[in-house]
Amino acid sequence: MSEAQLDTRGMLCPIPVIRTQDRVRELAAGDVLEIVATDPGVLHDIPSWCRVHGHELLETSETNNEIRIRLRVCAP
Amino acid sequence: MTAQSKAISNPDRPRRAVALISGGLDSMLAAKVIQEQGIEVQGLNFYTGFCVEGHTHAIRAKDRAKPKRNNALWVAEQLGIKLNIIDVSEEYKDIVLNPRYGYGQHLNPCLDCKIFMVNKAQAWGFMEENGFDFIITGEVIGQRPKSQRKETMPLIARESGAHDRLLRPLCAQHLPETLPEREGWVDRDALYGFHGRNRKPQMALAEQFGLTDYAQPAGGCCFLTDKSYSAKLADLWSARGKRDYELDDIMLLKVGRHIRPSETYKLIVGREEGENNYLEGYRKQFAHLRCESHRGPLTLIDGAPNAADIEQAARIAARYSQGRDAAEVTMSVHHPNGVSEVLTVTPYAPQEIPERWHV
Numbered sequence: 001m002s003e004a005q006l007d008t009r010g011m012l013c014p015i016p017v018i019r020t021q022d023r024v025r026e027l028a029a030g031d032v033l034e035i036v037a038t039d040p041g042v043l044h045d046i047p048s049w050c051r052v053h054g055h056e057l058l059e060t061s062e063t064n065n066e067i068r069i070r071l072r073v074c075a076p
Numbered sequence: 077m078t079a080q081s082k083a084i085s086n087p088d089r090p091r092r093a094v095a096l097i098s099g100g101l102d103s104m105l106a107a108k109v110i111q112e113q114g115i116e117v118q119g120l121n122f123y124t125g126f127c128v129e130g131h132t133h134a135i136r137a138k139d140r141a142k143p144k145r146n147n148a149l150w151v152a153e154q155l156g157i158k159l160n161i162i163d164v165s166e167e168y169k170d171i172v173l174n175p176r177y178g179y180g181q182h183l184n185p186c187l188d189c190k191i192f193m194v195n196k197a198q199a200w201g202f203m204e205e206n207g208f209d210f211i212i213t214g215e216v217i218g219q220r221p222k223s224q225r226k227e228t229m230p231l232i233a234r235e236s237g238a239h240d241r242l243l244r245p246l247c248a249q250h251l252p253e254t255l256p257e258r259e260g261w262v263d264r265d266a267l268y269g270f271h272g273r274n275r276k277p278q279m280a281l282a283e284q285f286g287l288t289d290y291a292q293p294a295g296g297c298c299f300l301t302d303k304s305y306s307a308k309l310a311d312l313w314s315a316r317g318k319r320d321y322e323l324d325d326i327m328l329l330k331v332g333r334h335i336r337p338s339e340t341y342k343l344i345v346g347r348e349e350g351e352n353n354y355l356e357g358y359r360k361q362f363a364h365l366r367c368e369s370h371r372g373p374l375t376l377i378d379g380a381p382n383a384a385d386i387e388q389a390a391r392i393a394a395r396y397s398q399g400r401d402a403a404e405v406t407m408s409v410h411h412p413n414g415v416s417e418v419l420t421v422t423p424y425a426p427q428e429i430p431e432r433w434h435v
């Protein structure tokens with residue numbers, strides 16, 4: 001189990017979602033991924049993407065226009 | 077003649093279809109119709125760089141407050157299917173720049189685009205590890221004057237390489253039988269015979285499935301069907317003397333006021349706070365102007381302006397500052413090499429910025 005990071009600051013949706021999808025593919029079930037983003041669209045899109053693929057959304061937070069989302073990868 | 081595929085291996089395994097999902101109603105219904113026949117469906121969505129999804133919503137301040145959604149993901153959630161989003165923005169350039177079948181009403185290469193997407197879907201879906209049997213799209217004969225016609229349907233099937241593994245559930249009854257129908261994986265009688273531009277049948281079917289709140293994009297699924305967007309792209313090509321673009325170029329065409337006073341440069345003026353913030357992200361790559369004496373937008377300069385151009389650019393940009401009626405406005409010019417200068421200029425009067433400069 002590892003904790004990975006993904007920086008999508010400055011990118012606009014759906015790019016952060018695509019990067020998340022590609023990064024998660026490299027991770028194993030149980031791993032945690034933390035995504036940092038600036039496009040508020042991710043607050044909608046990444047949770048939606050998690051529901052579609054069955055990954056677990058752990059938390060979302062927003063400070064100074066910077067958004068952090070943590071998710072746990074689930075088995076496909 | 078279309079090549080006739082043979083169903084492969086293990087006849088008893090459940091059949092699986094990959095659906096092109098744009099986020100609009102038709103592709104959603106097509107996927108649902110096939111799901112209803114007991115087929116496992118997964119969605120595929122392509123990011124071309126021109127997608128209407130996301131971007132501008134996120135840029136403009138007034139839109140930031142509104143909750144926005146990615147329609148393709150929303151469709152996947154409604155249908156309970158997985159969705160893969162594939163970034164094809166690099167390869168897609170060739171489609172936009174050199175469409176074999178030309179453009180639609182604006183710079184939308186719809187026919188080449190469809191062939192490209194179906195080809196990608198079959199390359200992805202028929203890979204052994206993905207194991208899909210056929211592809212479905214939401215195309216409807218006669219829906220779009222150029223790309224969705226009776227003659228283009230077999231053309232797309234052939235040119236994409238998908239042949240009779242490409243099924244259009246919404247208009248299948250007007251088309252020759254495909255492999256999934258022939259093999260009995262799907263029941264042709266339970267498919268549809270929609271045609272033309274009337275959208276009532278689709279809306280009725282949506283209601284029957286209990287689907288509401290779906291997206292109905294006007295015109296098309298991407299910015300290339302937009303008149304003013306296409307005009308900006310054509311202007312970019314003519315000013316640069318070559319048809320080419322980078323992803324940043326096509327993003328910037330979605331933002332701000334574009335003013336071209338000369339072949340050598342154009343200005344991109346932020347129209348509000350959200351756009352200014354977005355343009356700030358480009359200030360290291362572009363020469364740009366700021367108003368020092370008054371409040372004003374950030375203005376990027378795209379091209380290779382000379383000293384006289386810079387002065388003119390400053391006068392135009394000053395026109396969009398709070399100092400527009402002042403006799404003199406102080407503007408700072410920042411070059412990408414880090415050098416800055418300060419200019420004192422008289423803002424242009426509105427009639428000094430002719431309509432034809434507005435791209």
Ligand code: SF4
Pocket residue numbers: 184185186187189190295296297298299300301
């Ligand atoms: S509208 Fe855009 S995305 Fe849709 S088929 Fe035409 S070119 Fe492709």
